[in-house]
Amino acid sequence: MKTSPAAVSSETESPPATSKRQAILDAAADVFAEEGFAAASIDAIAARAGVSRQTVYNQLGDKDNLFKVVVAEITEKSSADFFRVLDTFPVAPIDLETELTEFSALLLRKAVCDPNGRWLRKLVETEGGRFPELFETWKEYGPGKKYPAIAARLAQLALAGHLDIEDPALAARQYVALLATDLRINQQIGRQTPEEEVDRMAREATKTFLRAFAKR
Amino acid sequence: MKTSPAAVSSETESPPATSKRQAILDAAADVFAEEGFAAASIDAIAARAGVSRQTVYNQLGDKDNLFKVVVAEITEKSSADFFRVLDTFPVAPIDLETELTEFSALLLRKAVCDPNGRWLRKLVETEGGRFPELFETWKEYGPGKKYPAIAARLAQLALAGHLDIEDPALAARQYVALLATDLRINQQIGRQTPEEEVDRMAREATKTFLRAFAKR
Amino acid sequence: MKTSPAAVSSETESPPATSKRQAILDAAADVFAEEGFAAASIDAIAARAGVSRQTVYNQLGDKDNLFKVVVAEITEKSSADFFRVLDTFPVAPIDLETELTEFSALLLRKAVCDPNGRWLRKLVETEGGRFPELFETWKEYGPGKKYPAIAARLAQLALAGHLDIEDPALAARQYVALLATDLRINQQIGRQTPEEEVDRMAREATKTFLRAFAKR
Amino acid sequence: MKTSPAAVSSETESPPATSKRQAILDAAADVFAEEGFAAASIDAIAARAGVSRQTVYNQLGDKDNLFKVVVAEITEKSSADFFRVLDTFPVAPIDLETELTEFSALLLRKAVCDPNGRWLRKLVETEGGRFPELFETWKEYGPGKKYPAIAARLAQLALAGHLDIEDPALAARQYVALLATDLRINQQIGRQTPEEEVDRMAREATKTFLRAFAKR
DNA sequence: TATGAATGAGTCTTCATTCAT
DNA sequence: TATGAATGAAGACTCATTCAT
CATH class of the missing domain: 1.10.10.60 (Homeodomain-like)
Structure with a gap:
């Protein structure tokens, strides 16, 4: 079927x-x-x-193993998606705001919105206690690799004189937080995020991020 | 207590x-x-x-009702906590960054970190499908009232010339997102947030927020 | 109340x-x-x-005893009702059909329709297996006394030349069966028997009974 | 069987x-x-x-459904049994009393005594409140079809000059009541009806019925 | 490999019954 | 005597898991 x-x-x-x-x-x-x-x-x-x-x-x-395999599979897929998107990061931008906004939209669409990833996060939170090893794998492949990877790109931009960042790791975390803001709120109130809003989210997040960190 | x-x-x-x-x-x-x-x-x-x-x-x-009552109780308590903290918002600040940082720390401690509130959010997300009415109550008392209340305070600050904000509602959402950044990451990786880090989080979030929105 | x-x-x-x-x-x-x-x-x-x-x-x-007492009480009350009605049996009738019809109506109303008695019968049937002693009491005070009492009255009428009965015990059983006919059907189809129908039932039952047993 | x-x-x-x-x-x-x-x-x-x-x-x-299916099945089987017996009704009798007695015995054995039917009646009475739809089905297939069917046969006999009946429906009800008389009493006092008594019951019921309704 | 059945455990829920107040 | 709580025992229903076919 x-x-x-x-x-x-x-x-x-x-x-x-x-x-x-x-x-x-x-x-x-x-x-x-x-x-x-x-x-x-x-x-x-x-x-x-x-x-x-x-x-x-x-x-x-059995059920435990099934769960583990499912989570492992999604972790892997989600991680692959993320790094594929990350390759489009504007390391040497001409128009930083435009290019970063585009990247942000792509990231939102492929890596944050992604239902798989979202459910994964929720499941891992909820069942983390029952499956500690899983937790570890997820932490390693999820936050453990993604934030540093973004931080590295931001640091590159700072070095190149586009951004004014003291703590790239912090900036990376805040960047993601700003990106995901409305997505999370929507999720909390049980509202589907319409495709059209994603661009707005990317724009607003990027704008605020650059207001805070763009070199003046 | x-x-x-x-x-x-x-x-x-x-x-x-x-x-x-x-x-x-x-x-x-x-x-x-x-x-x-x-x-x-x-x-x-x-x-x-x-x-x-x-x-x-x-x-x-029965279990369903027990769950409903528990959620209703926590919703109420959590809402009350939030608005009590909101009363300390620095509407007429002398030193904006210091005072907003202090408020942020208080908000984090009482309303965001609060285990009750955190579990509430998770539960409502997880079980929302099974208890739609609950969902509604929560949405109304949670995001539905809190974000507007913060937006109103930020608008006041903008009017008073302290901030440069076009969309107070958006700013409010981004402010909360920045505040909760590390808290959420910690939660995702199953790490307890130590008391001492809360001040740092408040400071960093406030700093970035003001870099983006403070009147120059 | x-x-x-x-x-x-x-x-x-x-x-x-x-x-x-x-x-x-x-x-x-x-x-x-x-x-x-x-x-x-x-x-x-x-x-x-x-x-x-x-x-x-x-x-x-305890529950068992409560049940026993309830049944015993109803048995007694129901028995008393029956014998009170039985005293009005037309032993020396002038107009047999009219008088027997009247008696039949009274019997129906007080002793057969009586909710107490009806539920008693049902309960004893249903729970008879669990409470054998009860069963005995009920049999003794119910069918065990009522049919013979009616049979005796019918025999009296036969002796007096009003009826043509060979087996008074059988006639008594058939008399009661005819009386209760529609009552039982109503009960089976879950229909309340309206007060006005009782007279018709008594009339019809008596008529058929006399067509079968009246001396010609 | x-x-x-x-x-x-x-x-x-x-x-x-x-x-x-x-x-x-x-x-x-x-x-x-x-x-x-x-x-x-x-x-x-x-x-x-x-x-x-x-x-x-x-x-x-679940239990409710199991009950419904059981009752439905017995209803059907019991109805089929009844109509199979009804086919042997002596519509054109040579010796009415003998033939009707035989039919009565068969009816008693197959349709009234039948444990299935008896328990069905009891169950439907007892649990009718809990399963109203069941009640309806039973009423329709039980009393709703059986009494009219018997009434029709009796009317035929009356038309053919064998019986003197004004109200065939009433006669049908009284016929069944007479037939079941001792069966019911036995059931009430918790006594199994021995096979041998069935013929006597059929004979006595038929005799009384004919004393009341046979054309003289 | 897929299916139906079986097993054993576990959870929710209700009940009869007893204690303490 | 009445109340609230506690206990222990069902019983309905579901589930994970295994067997036989």
Whole structure:
């Protein structure tokens, strides 16, 4: 019933095995996100994946392990997305505000808005206590790598004379905070963020950030 | 630290009734916060409150209702805390940066750090789907009242010539975002925020905010 | 809220004790009738009686005993009602059909329609297995005494030449069956029997009975 | 005695599925009949059916639904039984009393004595309040169809000059009442009706009925 | 591999009953 | 005597997990 990504790319070799596994992971990500770990039932996941309960066990073991694999997968995907976006950071800008705004919008769209990433954060917060190792992986791949990477880019801009920054790490954290401001509020009040607002958010955040840190 | 209503009014009459109910609510708040709604067991709540399971049911009905009452109570308390702090906002500052930093620290401590408020936010996010009415109450009393209230104070400062703000509502959102920056990151990586860091956070957030919005 | 029979007769001496006990019994009769034994809760009975749960236990012991007392009381009352009506049986009738119809109507009204008696029958049927002794009492005071009593009256009428009956016991059973016909059907389809229909039922039953057994 | 649908169609394929469901329904009918709705436990039903509790839930959902299905099934079966017997009604009798007695005995045996039907009536009475829709179905298929059907047969006999009946509907009700007389009394006093007595009951009821309604 | 069934544990909820006040 | 609380035992229902087919 579902458009399996595996079915598109490959032809005959082990499509069932792979695609089933992926279907389960996708379904599990959804259900965990919607229900939380405790309230998510294996049956619901199996049903949404269109496979039998037993297949879930065969492919991914018990609930704890399934959860771990799901989180690991999303962590990885989310991290890859982030670094792909980061490559577009305007290290040598002509028009800093315009270019940084564009980058910000891309970052918001691909790395912050991303449902996967959002649910991941929530899940890790909620279930962090139950899965400490997971927590560690996530911390390492999430905040542990992303903030320093941004800080490095900002430092580069400062060195190049575009910004006036004393503490790049702090500036990076504040930059992200400003970016995510309205996204977070929307999430808190249960409101979907419409695609069109993302550009405004990027513009406003960048503007304020540059008012604070642009070299005058 | 807790203002017990019974302690105010009398000595001997009916302290158990009231205090039991309150003990249950406190215990429930803790357990819900730690475990989430689905994983929180009534038995655990009763045990932590030092009462019998039956007393929980007698006093507060079923799990759904218990949850609603807990959230309503925390919402109220948290809102009251916020507005008490808001009264100390430096509307006519002599030294804006110092006074706003002080206010920021107080706000962080009483209204943002506040465990009650934090868990409340998380719970409402996680269980919002299951309790839509709750969601509404929270939105109304939470973001719906707090951001406008801060925006109004910032607008006052702008009018008085201290700030250069075009959109007070946006500024308010960004101010809070900057304030909560490190708090949120700490929460995400499961790190307790030590008391001593709060002042630094307030200072850094205020500094950046003023770099962006102070009248030059 | 309820018109307590005890309150009518006496003034001050031990009205609480007696009336409370009676209130409990009345309430219990209602609740048992409506809910059945298993589904009837002591709390519901106590609440309906307007007394505390403990008082129920003090006055009437545990649930089993309460049930027994209720049934015994209704058995007795119902039996008394029946025999009071039986005294009006037309042993020496002038116009047999008219007089027997009148008696039948009275019997229907006082002894068959009587809610107490009806619920009693149902309860005894339903819970008979759980309370064999009760069953015995009821059998003895109910069918065990009533049918023979009616049979005796019918035999008297036969002896006096009004009826042509070979087996008075059988005739008694059939007489009651004919009387209760529509009442039972109404009960089965959950329809209240309106007061006005009772006379028609008595007339029809008596007519058929006499068509079968009247001396020609 | 039980017509198992599986037994008709095949030998090996999928007998478990169907037979398990049926086993549960049979067991549930028994337990509900013996204990009433409230006191019947799912575990008891599962145990008597020789299946696990979970299988009960898988096959038939919760207790309410299980009850509804059981009642619906018995209603249907009981109705079918009745109309099968009704086909043997002596519409053109040579010896009316003999033939009607035979029919009466058959009706008693198959349709009135039938444990299924009896328990059904009791259950519907007792739990009618909790399941109003059930009540309606039962009324429609039970009294709503059976009495008219009998009335029609009696009217036919009257037309053919065998009976002297003014109100066939009333006569039908009285006929059934006479038939069930002793059965009901036995049930009330908790006495099993021995097979041998059924003929006597049929004979006595028919005799009285004909004494009242036979054309002289 | 998929399916139905089984198992055993666990949670929510209600109840009867008893104690202390 | 009445009240609130406590206890212990069900019982409904769900779930994770495993077996057999």
